[in-house]
Amino acid sequence: MRSIFQFRQAFLSGAVSSAEATALVLSRLAEREPQVGSFITITAELARAQAAAADARLRTLRAEGLPIPALLGVPLAIKDNLCTAGVPTTCGSRSLAQFVPPYESTVTLSLQRQGAVVVGKTNLDEFAMGGSTEHSAFHPTRNPWNLGRVPGGSSGGSAAAVAAGQCLGSLGSDTGGSIRQPAAFCGVVGLKPTYGLVSRFGLVAFASSLDQVGPLGNTVQDVALLLTAIAGHDPRDATSLEVTVPDYAQNLGAITESRPLAGKRLGVIRETMGDGVASSVRTAVEQAIAHFETLGAAVVELSCPRFAYGVPTYYIIAPSEASANLARYDGVKYGLRQPEAKTLLEMYESTREEGFGAEVKRRIMVGTYVLSAGYYDAYYLKAQKVRTLIKEDFSQAFTQVDVLVTPTAPTTAFPLGSKSDPLSMYLLDLMTIPVNLAGLPAISVPCGFDAEGLPIGLQLIAPSLGEETLLYVAHAYEQTTPWHLQRSPLDGRA
Amino acid sequence: MAVSAPPKTQYEAVIGLEIHCQLTTATKIFCGCSTTFGAPPNTNVCPVCLGMPGMLPVLNEKVLEYAVKAGLALNCAIAPHSKFDRKQYFYPDLPKNYQISQYDLPIATDGWLEIDTEAGKKRIGITRLHMEEDAGKLVHGGSDRLSGSSHSLVDYNRAGVPLCEIVSEPDLRSGAEAAAYAQELRRILRYLGVCDGNMQEGSLRCDVNISIRPQGSEKFGTKVEIKNMNSFNAIQRAIEYEIKRQSEALEQGERIVQETRLWEENSQRTITMRVKEGASDYRYFPEPDLVPIQVSAAQLAQWRSELPELPNQRRERYQALGLTNYDAHLIADDQSVASYFDAVVATGADPKVAFNWIMGDITAFLNEQKRAIADLPLTPLLLGELIALIASNTISNKIAKDLLPELLFQGGSPQELVKAKGLTILSGDDLAAAIDDVLAAFPKEVTQYRAGKTKLLGFLVGKVMARTQGRAEPQQTNALLLTKLQEGVTDA
Ligand SMILES: [Zn+2]
Numbered sequence A: 001m002r003s004i005f006q007f008r009q010a011f012l013s014g015a016v017s018s019a020e021a022t023a024l025v026l027s028r029l030a031e032r033e034p035q036v037g038s039f040i041t042i043t044a045e046l047a048r049a050q051a052a053a054a055d056a057r058l059r060t061l062r063a064e065g066l067p068i069p070a071l072l073g074v075p076l077a078i079k080d081n082l083c084t085a086g087v088p089t090t091c092g093s094r095s096l097a098q099f100v101p102p103y104e105s106t107v108t109l110s111l112q113r114q115g116a117v118v119v120g121k122t123n124l125d126e127f128a129m130g131g132s133t134e135h136s137a138f139h140p141t142r143n144p145w146n147l148g149r150v151p152g153g154s155s156g157g158s159a160a161a162v163a164a165g166q167c168l169g170s171l172g173s174d175t176g177g178s179i180r181q182p183a184a185f186c187g188v189v190g191l192k193p194t195y196g197l198v199s200r201f202g203l204v205a206f207a208s209s210l211d212q213v214g215p216l217g218n219t220v221q222d223v224a225l226l227l228t229a230i231a232g233h234d235p236r237d238a239t240s241l242e243v244t245v246p247d248y249a250q251n252l253g254a255i256t257e258s259r260p261l262a263g264k265r266l267g268v269i270r271e272t273m274g275d276g277v278a279s280s281v282r283t284a285v286e287q288a289i290a291h292f293e294t295l296g297a298a299v300v301e302l303s304c305p306r307f308a309y310g311v312p313t314y315y316i317i318a319p320s321e322a323s324a325n326l327a328r329y330d331g332v333k334y335g336l337r338q339p340e341a342k343t344l345l346e347m348y349e350s351t352r353e354e355g356f357g358a359e360v361k362r363r364i365m366v367g368t369y370v371l372s373a374g375y376y377d378a379y380y381l382k383a384q385k386v387r388t389l390i391k392e393d394f395s396q397a398f399t400q401v402d403v404l405v406t407p408t409a410p411t412t413a414f415p416l417g418s419k420s421d422p423l424s425m426y427l428l429d430l431m432t433i434p435v436n437l438a439g440l441p442a443i444s445v446p447c448g449f450d451a452e453g454l455p456i457g458l459q460l461i462a463p464s465l466g467e468e469t470l471l472y473v474a475h476a477y478e479q480t481t482p483w484h485l486q487r488s489p490l491d492g493r494a
Numbered sequence B: 001m002a003v004s005a006p007p008k009t010q011y012e013a014v015i016g017l018e019i020h021c022q023l024t025t026a027t028k029i030f031c032g033c034s035t036t037f038g039a040p041p042n043t044n045v046c047p048v049c050l051g052m053p054g055m056l057p058v059l060n061e062k063v064l065e066y067a068v069k070a071g072l073a074l075n076c077a078i079a080p081h082s083k084f085d086r087k088q089y090f091y092p093d094l095p096k097n098y099q100i101s102q103y104d105l106p107i108a109t110d111g112w113l114e115i116d117t118e119a120g121k122k123r124i125g126i127t128r129l130h131m132e133e134d135a136g137k138l139v140h141g142g143s144d145r146l147s148g149s150s151h152s153l154v155d156y157n158r159a160g161v162p163l164c165e166i167v168s169e170p171d172l173r174s175g176a177e178a179a180a181y182a183q184e185l186r187r188i189l190r191y192l193g194v195c196d197g198n199m200q201e202g203s204l205r206c207d208v209n210i211s212i213r214p215q216g217s218e219k220f221g222t223k224v225e226i227k228n229m230n231s232f233n234a235i236q237r238a239i240e241y242e243i244k245r246q247s248e249a250l251e252q253g254e255r256i257v258q259e260t261r262l263w264e265e266n267s268q269r270t271i272t273m274r275v276k277e278g279a280s281d282y283r284y285f286p287e288p289d290l291v292p293i294q295v296s297a298a299q300l301a302q303w304r305s306e307l308p309e310l311p312n313q314r315r316e317r318y319q320a321l322g323l324t325n326y327d328a329h330l331i332a333d334d335q336s337v338a339s340y341f342d343a344v345v346a347t348g349a350d351p352k353v354a355f356n357w358i359m360g361d362i363t364a365f366l367n368e369q370k371r372a373i374a375d376l377p378l379t380p381l382l383l384g385e386l387i388a389l390i391a392s393n394t395i396s397n398k399i400a401k402d403l404l405p406e407l408l409f410q411g412g413s414p415q416e417l418v419k420a421k422g423l424t425i426l427s428g429d430d431l432a433a434a435i436d437d438v439l440a441a442f443p444k445e446v447t448q449y450r451a452g453k454t455k456l457l458g459f460l461v462g463k464v465m466a467r468t469q470g471r472a473e474p475q476q477t478n479a480l481l482l483t484k485l486q487e488g489v490t491d492a
Helices: A004-013 A018-036 A044-064 A106-114 A156-163 A180-186 A220-230 A279-294 A307-328 A344-355 A358-370 A377-397 A422-429 A433-438 A467-479 B061-073 B175-192 B232-251 B297-305 B311-320 B325-332 B335-346 B351-369 B380-391 B397-410 B414-421 B428-441 B443-450 B456-467 B474-491
Strands: A039-042 A075-079 A117-122 A169-174 A189-192 A212-217 A265-269 A298-302 A403-407 A442-449 A455-461 B011-022 B085-088 B098-101 B108-117 B120-133 B137-141 B151-155 B162-168 B204-214 B224-229 B259-264 B269-275
Touching: A004 A018, A004 A220, A018 A039, A018 A044, A018 A075, A018 A117, A018 A156, A039 A156, A044 A117, A075 A106, A075 A156, A106 A169, A106 A220, A117 A156, A156 A169, A156 A180, A156 A212, A169 A189, A169 A220, A180 A189, A180 A442, A180 A455, A189 A220, A189 A467, A212 A220, A220 A442, A220 A467, A265 A279, A279 A298, A279 A403, A279 A442, A279 A455, A279 A467, A307 A358, A307 A377, A307 A422, A307 A433, A307 B085, A358 A377, A377 A433, A403 A467, A442 A467, A455 A467, B011 B175, B011 B232, B061 B108, B061 B120, B061 B162, B061 B175, B061 B297, B098 B120, B108 B175, B120 B175, B175 B204, B175 B232, B175 B311, B204 B232, B224 B232, B232 B259, B232 B269, B311 B325, B325 B335, B325 B351, B335 B351, B335 B380, B351 B380, B351 B397, B380 B397, B380 B414, B397 B414, B428 B443, B428 B456, B428 B474, B443 B456, B443 B474, B456 B474
Parallel strands: A075 A117, A075 A169, A265 A298, A265 A403, B224 B259
Antiparallel strands: A039 A117, A169 A212, A189 A212, A189 A442, A403 A455, A442 A455, B011 B162, B011 B204, B085 B098, B108 B120, B120 B162, B137 B151, B204 B224, B259 B269
16 A cells, blocks of 8 residues: 555555554554654654544445545645644754644645544754755654665655655645655655645745645655645635635546647756756656657747746745744744843844754845845845746746646755755755746656666646646656656565 | 023924824734733734744735725825835844834825914825834833843733834924824824724824924934824924924034934933934845735725715814814814714704804813713704704703703703793793782882982893793893883883
8 A cells, every 4th residue: 555545445445444554654654764764753643543533434424425535544744844733843943842833734724624644743954944854953864765865855754754655645845846856856746836726824934935835645646636635725824826626636547548648738948958967867857758759748848048047046035035934933932942041132142043053044144134235136136036037937938838847856866964065955956946936836756766776856847726737747657657656665675 | 401591593393203003903914813902911812913833914904994094084195006024123022023014115105184383284294104013012020121121021912903104204393283293193093993093002103203404404404213202292392392402402512313212201301212323224025925915996996985074174164164263173173073063063053052062061071071972862963952942042041051961961852851841931921920020029129220220220130030040031031121110210
C-alpha cells in the first residue's frame, strides 16, 4: 500500500481498516525516523484515535448511504509551519519550540473534516527559509534515497516522509520552490497551487505574497485528491480566491489512449536548459520532452527573457516580507523570551538572537536593509517592477502553449553540509522561484535518476488556476513512465 | 518658564493638526473582536488582533464605509485605488511590531472644512485621511512611562480598533483657530455617526504641529509636535503657550529644537518628551495580506447618498430661518439637539421661540438632570403644542414656564394639562368680573389713583394677576383696568 488511492480502494472494500493502515505507517515511521529525521513532532496517539474514529465513521456513513470523504482514514503528515490546535507548531525554530497554537489552520481543518489521520508534524528549514532542511533548529532531515544527501527544502520533512513511506501523503508550503524542489530530490510528486487557491490562514507566514500551501504524494492522483480537499475560498484569508473547486482527481483515471496529450501544446523554457543545469538533469528532461511528443503533445521551445531575474527579485521581496512577518517574535506575547534581559531593548535583542538561526537572521537583515529609507526605490520597488515583467513573460508564453516544462532543480540532491555559501543554495531555486513571483500553479513529477541513483524532477507550469490541465498532463506523463514506481532504498527495504 | 516682556518681533504661528479618531464600528478593523471601551484587560482579543503566528487580517467593510463617508464629508477626493501598508517599529503595545496603516495611497486626500474666525469664514485644508489599526495600551509599574518602570503590563483590547487619521494642511494660525477646526471636525464625524469624539476616553486624539516665523516671512520655522491634550480648551492653551515659548526663545536668540513636547494640564505648560534625531524610518511597504482597496463609482454614489445634512449645511438652513450665525452654531452643535429643534419647528413653531425654549430652560434641565434630549418626555411635538398655546394666547408665557417642569419630567399634552388645571387665559366678562372684584377690594387705592396717583396702576394689575393666578391676559387687563378707573373719574 503505497498511495492514497490504493489505500482507499482497500479501505472501501474492507480489506484494510484505517487503524491497520495507520499502524503500518506508524511502525514504518518509527523504524525509519532515526535515519531520515522527517518529523519534529510525532502524533502517534492522536493518529490512532483519528484512525479509530475514521473506521467508525466509515461504518456510519455506509449504514446511512452517505458519501465517503476521499481522505477518510488516510495517514498524512503536516509541515510544522501549519498551525494545529493543541499540537506543537515550531516552524523549525527555537523561537517557537514550545508554541502550541490554540487554533487550527484552514487546510488542516479541511483534512480533519474529511476524517484524515495526522501522524506528525514534519521538519523544515527554520520558518521555511532554505532549500535543504539543514536549517531546522532541531535536526537535519536526510534523503531516503541516500542518507548522505539532503532531502531538499524547505518542505524536506514532508517530502522525505512520503519517500520513506512514513505517511501516504503530506502537506508542505512553497514560497520559492519549497514543495517542488524537495519533491524532486526525494522522487515524489509535489504541487504548488495557484496563489490564493489554498487558504494561508494558519500557515505561519514567511513571505505572504509568495507563500502557498500544497500537497506532496506518491502519485499525481494522490496530490489531486489532497488538493481537492484543501483548495477553496476562505473568508479568513483576504487573498483567498473566490473560485469553485472541482474534483481534481476525477479526470485522472487509467491512461488508455495512445496519444492522451494530443492537442496539448507544451513549451520548453530555453533559459532553463542551459549552463548551470547538471547534464544528468538536462538529459532526463530532454527525454521527458521527447516522451511528451510521443504522447501527442506539440512541443515548442520558447523564451522567458526575464526568468533569470527571478532569483534576485525573490531575494528582495521575500526577505522584505519576512522581516516584517517575523518581527512579532519578540518575547512579549508567546514563544521564547530571554528571561535575563533587564530592559525592553535587551529583551528584544537577546530573545531574537537566541530564537533565530543564522539563515533567518540573514534574511531579516536583508529585508530590513532593502526596505530602509533611501533604498526602498532601488530595491523593493524595482523588484516589484521586475516581478511584473516576469509575470508578463509567463502571460506571453501562455498565449502560445498550455503548459511550460523545466527541470524542477538544476541538480539532484547534494550532500549535507556541502552548500556553506548561501548564494549557491539560493541559485538552486532558479527554476521554481519565477513561478511563485507570478502566482502560477506548478508541479514536480519524477522523470528519472542520475548516475548515483538520485531522483530527478520535472517541473510543469500552467496558467493561473490551470490545475486541472496541469494535473492531467502530469498524470499522463507519470502513468506512461516507470519513475513513480521506484521506491527509495529506505522504503524499499520494508 | 518665566513670563517676560512681550517680544519685539511680530511672529506668526503655522499650525497643522493630526487627529486620530476611533471609528464606532461594533468590531475591530481586521477581526471580529468587540471595540467596547472599558472591558477587563485582554478580554476583547483573539489570535488575529494578538498577531499570533499564521493569523491573517480581513478588512471590516464598515471601516472602509466610515472612512469614505468621513472623506466625502470633508470634501476630499476618494481614491478609486487605495491600499494598506505595514508601518514597522518595535513596541510592546504593537502585537505584530508593525501597524497596518496606509502610506502613499490613503483612501481620501485634498479636502477642506470651514471654520468661523474673527475675520469671517476660513477654509482649512485637509491633506489626507487614512485608515489604520490602533495599538494596545501599556500600564507601567512604578513609573508613568516605560523608562524607569519596574515592569509593564499590556492590554491589547484596543489593538485593532479602527482609526482614521486626519491630517490638516498647516493653515491654522492660532490656538483658537486650531480649537475651532478640531471642534468642527468632531462635529462632522459625530453627525456622520462614525466617531463618538470622546477625548477623555481617547476616541479622538489630537497632535499639534507648530512652528513660528516672523510675520510676512515665507520660510517655515522649526516644527515642534505637541501631544497629550484631551480637550479643545487644552489644544488652544497648549498652542498659545507654545507660541509664547517659541517667540520668547527666538527673541533671546535661542534656536527652536525639533522635538515632541507633552502638554501638562496641571502646570499648563509643554515639556520635552523626546528630541527627534533624524527622520524615523518606518520601512513602509504594501501589506501583502490584504488586497488593494477598490471603491467603485456605484459604491461611492451609494455612500454619498447616505450622507446626512452636515453641520455647515444645517447652520445655513437655520440662518435662513432667521437665527443669527451665533445661534445657528449653538443649536447645530449637537445633532440630536438640532434634530429636536427641527421637529419643533416642523409643528409650526416660530424658530426663534423654539430656539429660546430649547437652548434656555430645556438645555438647563438636561444639563442638571444629565439626560439626553432624545430621551426627553417632552417630545418635540409636545413642545410645539406648548408654543402654539402661547402663540394663540390660550396661555400666557408665565403659565407655560410654570407648567414646564411637569412636562419635562412626565411629558403629556400641554393642552390637556392646561384644560385640567383650568389655566387658560381670562378675558372678556370673566376678566371684567375679576377686575371688578379687585377694584372693590381696594377702594383706598382706587380713590388715590383717581386722585392722580396713576402709578398705582401697576399695583392693581398685580392684584388682578394674583387673583387670577396669572391667567389674566396682560394687555386686556391693562386696557380694561384703565377704562374702569377712567369711568370712575367721569362719574365723580
Ligand atoms: Zn481580535
